[in-house]
Amino acid sequence: MIVLFTDFGLAGPYTGQVKAVLCRLAPGVPVIDLFADAPSRDPRPAAYLLAAYAAWFPAGTVFLAVVDPGVGGARPAVALEADGRWFVGPGNGLMEIVQRRAARARLLEITWRPPSLSASFHGRDLFAPIAARLAKGEAIEADARPAGDGRRPDWPDDLAEIVYIDHYGNAMTGLRAERLPAEAWLVAAGRRVPPGVTFGAVAPGSPFWYRNSNGLAEIAVNMGRADQALGLSIGVPVGVET
Amino acid sequence: MIVLFTDFGLAGPYTGQVKAVLCRLAPGVPVIDLFADAPSRDPRPAAYLLAAYAAWFPAGTVFLAVVDPGVGGARPAVALEADGRWFVGPGNGLMEIVQRRAARARLLEITWRPPSLSASFHGRDLFAPIAARLAKGEAIEADARPAGDGRRPDWPDDLAEIVYIDHYGNAMTGLRAERLPAEAWLVAAGRRVPPGVTFGAVAPGSPFWYRNSNGLAEIAVNMGRADQALGLSIGVPVGVET
Amino acid sequence: MIVLFTDFGLAGPYTGQVKAVLCRLAPGVPVIDLFADAPSRDPRPAAYLLAAYAAWFPAGTVFLAVVDPGVGGARPAVALEADGRWFVGPGNGLMEIVQRRAARARLLEITWRPPSLSASFHGRDLFAPIAARLAKGEAIEADARPAGDGRRPDWPDDLAEIVYIDHYGNAMTGLRAERLPAEAWLVAAGRRVPPGVTFGAVAPGSPFWYRNSNGLAEIAVNMGRADQALGLSIGVPVGVET
Numbered sequence: 019m020i021v022l023f024t025d026f027g028l029a030g031p032y033t034g035q036v037k038a039v040l041c042r043l044a045p046g047v048p049v050i051d052l053f054a055d056a057p058s059r060d061p062r063p064a065a066y067l068l069a070a071y072a073a074w075f076p077a078g079t080v081f082l083a084v085v086d087p088g089v090g091g092a093r094p095a096v097a098l099e100a101d102g103r104w105f106v107g108p109g110n111g112l113m114e115i116v117q118r119r120a121a122r123a124r125l126l127e128i129t130w131r132p133p134s135l136s137a138s139f140h141g142r143d144l145f146a147p148i149a150a151r152l153a154k155g156e157a158i159e160a161d162a163r164p165a166g167d168g169r170r171p172d173w174p175d176d177l178a179e180i181v182y183i184d185h186y187g188n189a190m191t192g193l194r195a196e197r198l199p200a201e202a203w204l205v206a207a208g209r210r211v212p213p214g215v216t217f218g219a220v221a222p223g224s225p226f227w228y229r230n231s232n233g234l235a236e237i238a239v240n241m242g243r244a245d246q247a248l249g250l251s252i253g254v255p256v257g258v259e260t
Numbered sequence: 261m262i263v264l265f266t267d268f269g270l271a272g273p274y275t276g277q278v279k280a281v282l283c284r285l286a287p288g289v290p291v292i293d294l295f296a297d298a299p300s301r302d303p304r305p306a307a308y309l310l311a312a313y314a315a316w317f318p319a320g321t322v323f324l325a326v327v328d329p330g331v332g333g334a335r336p337a338v339a340l341e342a343d344g345r346w347f348v349g350p351g352n353g354l355m356e357i358v359q360r361r362a363a364r365a366r367l368l369e370i371t372w373r374p375p376s377l378s379a380s381f382h383g384r385d386l387f388a389p390i391a392a393r394l395a396k397g398e399a400i401e402a403d404a405r406p407a408g409d410g411r412r413p414d415w416p417d418d419l420a421e422i423v424y425i426d427h428y429g430n431a432m433t434g435l436r437a438e439r440l441p442a443e444a445w446l447v448a449a450g451r452r453v454p455p456g457v458t459f460g461a462v463a464p465g466s467p468f469w470y471r472n473s474n475g476l477a478e479i480a481v482n483m484g485r486a487d488q489a490l491g492l493s494i495g496v497p498v499g500v501e502t
Numbered sequence: 503m504i505v506l507f508t509d510f511g512l513a514g515p516y517t518g519q520v521k522a523v524l525c526r527l528a529p530g531v532p533v534i535d536l537f538a539d540a541p542s543r544d545p546r547p548a549a550y551l552l553a554a555y556a557a558w559f560p561a562g563t564v565f566l567a568v569v570d571p572g573v574g575g576a577r578p579a580v581a582l583e584a585d586g587r588w589f590v591g592p593g594n595g596l597m598e599i600v601q602r603r604a605a606r607a608r609l610l611e612i613t614w615r616p617p618s619l620s621a622s623f624h625g626r627d628l629f630a631p632i633a634a635r636l637a638k639g640e641a642i643e644a645d646a647r648p649a650g651d652g653r654r655p656d657w658p659d660d661l662a663e664i665v666y667i668d669h670y671g672n673a674m675t676g677l678r679a680e681r682l683p684a685e686a687w688l689v690a691a692g693r694r695v696p697p698g699v700t701f702g703a704v705a706p707g708s709p710f711w712y713r714n715s716n717g718l719a720e721i722a723v724n725m726g727r728a729d730q731a732l733g734l735s736i737g738v739p740v741g742v743e744t
Contacts, residue, residue, distance in 0.1 A: 019283065021276070027669030028271050029512055029539035031555055031716070034505070038559065041503065041532045048283045055271035058670065059725060071273055075280065087725060090700030137700045139715035185269030186300065216332030216379045231381035232273070241301060241329060261525065263518070270513050290525045297513035313515055317522065427511030428542065458574030458621045473623035474515070483543060483571060 020049045020153050021075060023068055023083040024141065025058040035142045036082065043150035052081075056182075057252050059087035061112040062173065063181035066192035068105075069115035070232045077102030082141070082149040085112055090137040095128040095144055096168050097158060106149045108140070109168025118175065125168060130161030180206065180237075180254045187243025189250040190236045195229030198258060203227075204237060205257035207249040211237055223247075262291045262395050263317060265310055265325040266383065267300045277384045278324065285392035294323075298424075299494050301329035303354040304415065305423035308434035310347075311357035312474045319344030324383070324391040325354055332379040337370040337386055338410050339400060348391045350382070351410025360417065367410060372403030422448065422479075422496045429485025431492040432478045437471030440500060445469075446479060447499035449491040453479055465489075504533045504637050505559060507552055507567040508625065509542040519626045520566065527634035536565075540666075541736050543571035545596040546657065547665035550676035552589075553599035554718045561586030566625070566633040567596055574621040579612040579628055580652050581642060590633045592624070593652025602659065609652060614645030664690065664721075664738045671727025673734040674720045679713030682742060687711075688721060689741035691733040695721055707731075 020040055026032035033054055040049050052071060057063040064085045072081055086093075086108040096109035100120035105113045109127065117123045128148055135143045151158055177192025184190065191204070204211045204227045214226030222241040225248060230236040237256075239247045262282055268274035275296055282291050294313060299305040306327045314323055328335075328350040338351035342362035347355045351369065359365045370390055377385045393400055419434025426432065433446070446453045446469045456468030464483040467490060472478040477498075481489045504524055510516035517538055524533050536555060541547040548569045556565055570577075570592040580593035584604035589597045593611065601607045612632055619627045635642055661676025668674065675688070688695045688711045698710030706725040709732060714720040719740075723731045 019280065021280070025669075028535065029537070030666075030669050031536055032669070034534050034536040035558065038503065038505070038534050038536075041534065042560075045532075048287075050276050050280050050283065051270070052273055052276040052280075053271070074277065076284075088702050091702030136715035138712070142715065182272075185267075185272050185274070218330050218333030228380070231378035231384065261522065263522070290529075292518050292522050292525065293512065294515055294518040294522075295513070316519065318526075424514075427509075427514050427516070460572050460575030470622070473620035473626065 019075070020044065020047055020080045020082060020149055021052045022049065023053045023056055023071070023081055025056045025064070025085045026054055026141065028054045032139070032141065035139070036146045039142055039146040040150050043147055044153045047150070047153045056085050059085065060252065061085045061087070061108070061110045063177065063179065063192060063252055065112050065115045065173070066177045066181050067190065068112065069119055070194070070234045072103060072105070072116055074232055075103065080104045080106065080149050080153045082145055083107040083112055084141040084145055086110065086140065089140050094165060094168055095140065096165050097126045097128055097148060097152070097162060099124050104152045106145045106152065109165060111168070111170040111173065113168070114170040114173055117169070125165040126158070126162035127165040128158070128162050130158070178256045178258070180250050180252055180256060183245045183251065186238070187245040188236050188238040189244050189248070190230065190234045191256045193235040193256065193258070194233055195235040196233065198235055199260050203259040204235065205259060206237060207254055209248050210259065261317070262286065262289055262322045262324060262391055263294045264291065265295045265298055265313070265323055267298045267306070267327045268296055268383065270296045274381070274383065277381070278388045281384055281388040282392050285389055286395045289392070289395045298327050301327065302494065303327045303329070303350070303352045305419065305421065305434060305494055307354050307357045307415070308419045308423050309432065310354065311361055312436070312476045314345060314347070314358055316474055317345065322346045322348065322391050322395045324387055325349040326383040326387055327354055328352065328382065331382050336407060336410055337382065338407050339368045339370055339390060339394070339404060341366050346394045348387045348394065351407060353410070353412040353415065355410070356412040356415055359411070367407040368400070368404035369407040370400070370404050372400070420498045420500070422492050422494055422498060425487045425493065428480075429487040430478050430480040431486050431490070432472065432476045433498045435477040435498065435500070436475055437477040438475060440477055441502050445501040446477065447501060448479060449496055451490050452501065503559070504528065504531055504564045504566060504633055505536045506533065507537045507540055507555070507565055509540045509548070509569045510538055510625065512538045516623070516625065519623075520630045523626055523630040524634050527631055528637045531634070531637045540569050543569065544736065545569045545571070545592070545594045547661065547663065547676060547736055549596050549599045549657070550661045550665050551674065552596065553603055554678070554716045556587060556589070556600055558716055559587065564588045564590065564633050564637045566629055567591040568625040568629055569596055570594065570624065573624050578649060578652055579624065580649050581610045581612055581632060581636070581646060583608050588636045590629045590636065593649060595652070595654040595657065597652070598654040598657055601653070609649040610642070610646035611649040612642070612646050614642070662740045662742070664734050664736055664740060667729045667735065670722075671729040672720050672722040673728050673732070674714065674718045675740045677719040677740065677742070678717055679719040680717060682719055683744050687743040688719065689743060690721060691738055693732050694743065
């Protein structure tokens, strides 16, 4: 299975062209849209989101992970094998948290280049063909070498910021809930937010935080939009009161 | 075929994870996104939309229908067989209108629970696996019992409200057009709206209502957005003048 | 492969029903969403977008191309064969630029009508069944005749206007970049925009234009939204300073 994690959007031409490449080069391999609205052109919050959601998928999954503001510039193209999953995309930190949390990982720099490479759409021209080959079980070692770059050792293990606003206005943090005391309160945009378990256990309109279905601490408002009610957006710092 | 009717959105992680489950448990079964923007957390208008659109699909179709504000609470999980179609989702009224209009129907409460059930994402953890089994033609009786709850006898047969705003700004009502006199006018947000047949038959900018391609009475504006022009949103009452 | 080029949106019921028809009539044929947000109800800018993006796909591809404000009216239904690709949709100019740029083309008027044809959704009822048959390699000549209409000889070969705003706020023009001097400046909404090559080569916040990955001249702002920064929307005229 190939899983797409990008900031490409779905309605326009980017995801569709990537899928056309995958369909041609890896026919019959299912392609799943995981995120098409990952933090736009911002690999740091995206890295925590990718790590949290990739862990839910089984070994053998190939992730095409592209949040790539430096496309066409000097950042390397990389492929990361981490605990049996592959991640293909730009070497700009996007895979940093996946790699750091993996028991076994190796990072390769992709040296292969397609006959025709656009300056602005490596997702289609470079990363998708590599992902297709990995999904078919083909080796890419001949087209890659151990990567010496692309790591971000200065990034924290958990990110105390909002990293994603979902379709309902819920605000995901880059904090793993299992690392927080169950009774901790979160503080964001000047508001203290108590813990909760389910939406129905909280009064309509009340904010709470909970462990979401992929393990992140997430701030929500029952029957409301937390982003609007609390003034939350990607990058807003989150404090923990224990 | 498995058809998704949800308020999950497409760009974020919810629909993708549901599809990953379906792909793993029912490989090769086509999955169609019918609505990913059903009325958010509002099963009553969604019930009329689901009934109108499900009728277009052939017998044998399995609908994964999830608009579920009470997820993690006391509402039952249900599977409805209605005129040969299956509907899997929360027992919160979402299947009420489908069931009421069916010639033959039976409502089951799903008693099976997965080894790991998140508090907030039963679409992925509970409903998708059941839908996959039904799509493969497997019985679920062993994991279900006749449902004693989940009905909404007090809901009307047709809902005289706006139930959906589409991509163009057209406003669908919960009224079946075939139940209205062809020459009736609709009244919504203080505006009287005459009947029309096609967009091209009406002056640009003029509102009209017509029988949409799935049988609902729908208010539109030729070359404009009815929602903005008339101030329409989900829940706005609709009157009928005959 | 069947490629969808429409203004239907993805989240609502239109694209899903089209795919359900294609899945039933052409099972196993991959369906790709290229554009679901083509210029809404505006076939003229859409025609330049379609021509630029269709050229990337191999011969044998079938495009279901529907931007159809006149649905249910007098405009013909057409199928265009152009350099080995098929295009099915309304004869309202949407295929004009594809046809004009093709080395070999023939335009057919579709005379076949389905048993049940809605007034407002020919994409589902009429165009999708024809596209399915073409994708299976079946002839449609028996259901069509040479088209005498549907051309737009007065439209220019390149359109000096904004034809699309993408997910990042980049503004595509209807101008092929290869026809512009590399050092030309573009002028739009009163702003002069210099040429650039990649995003990273330009200061954050600075506008530039470049040849996009499908050959159109596109106006962008590094790490910003060109539509908002420059006041661009579909239809805004674009000048060329050489």
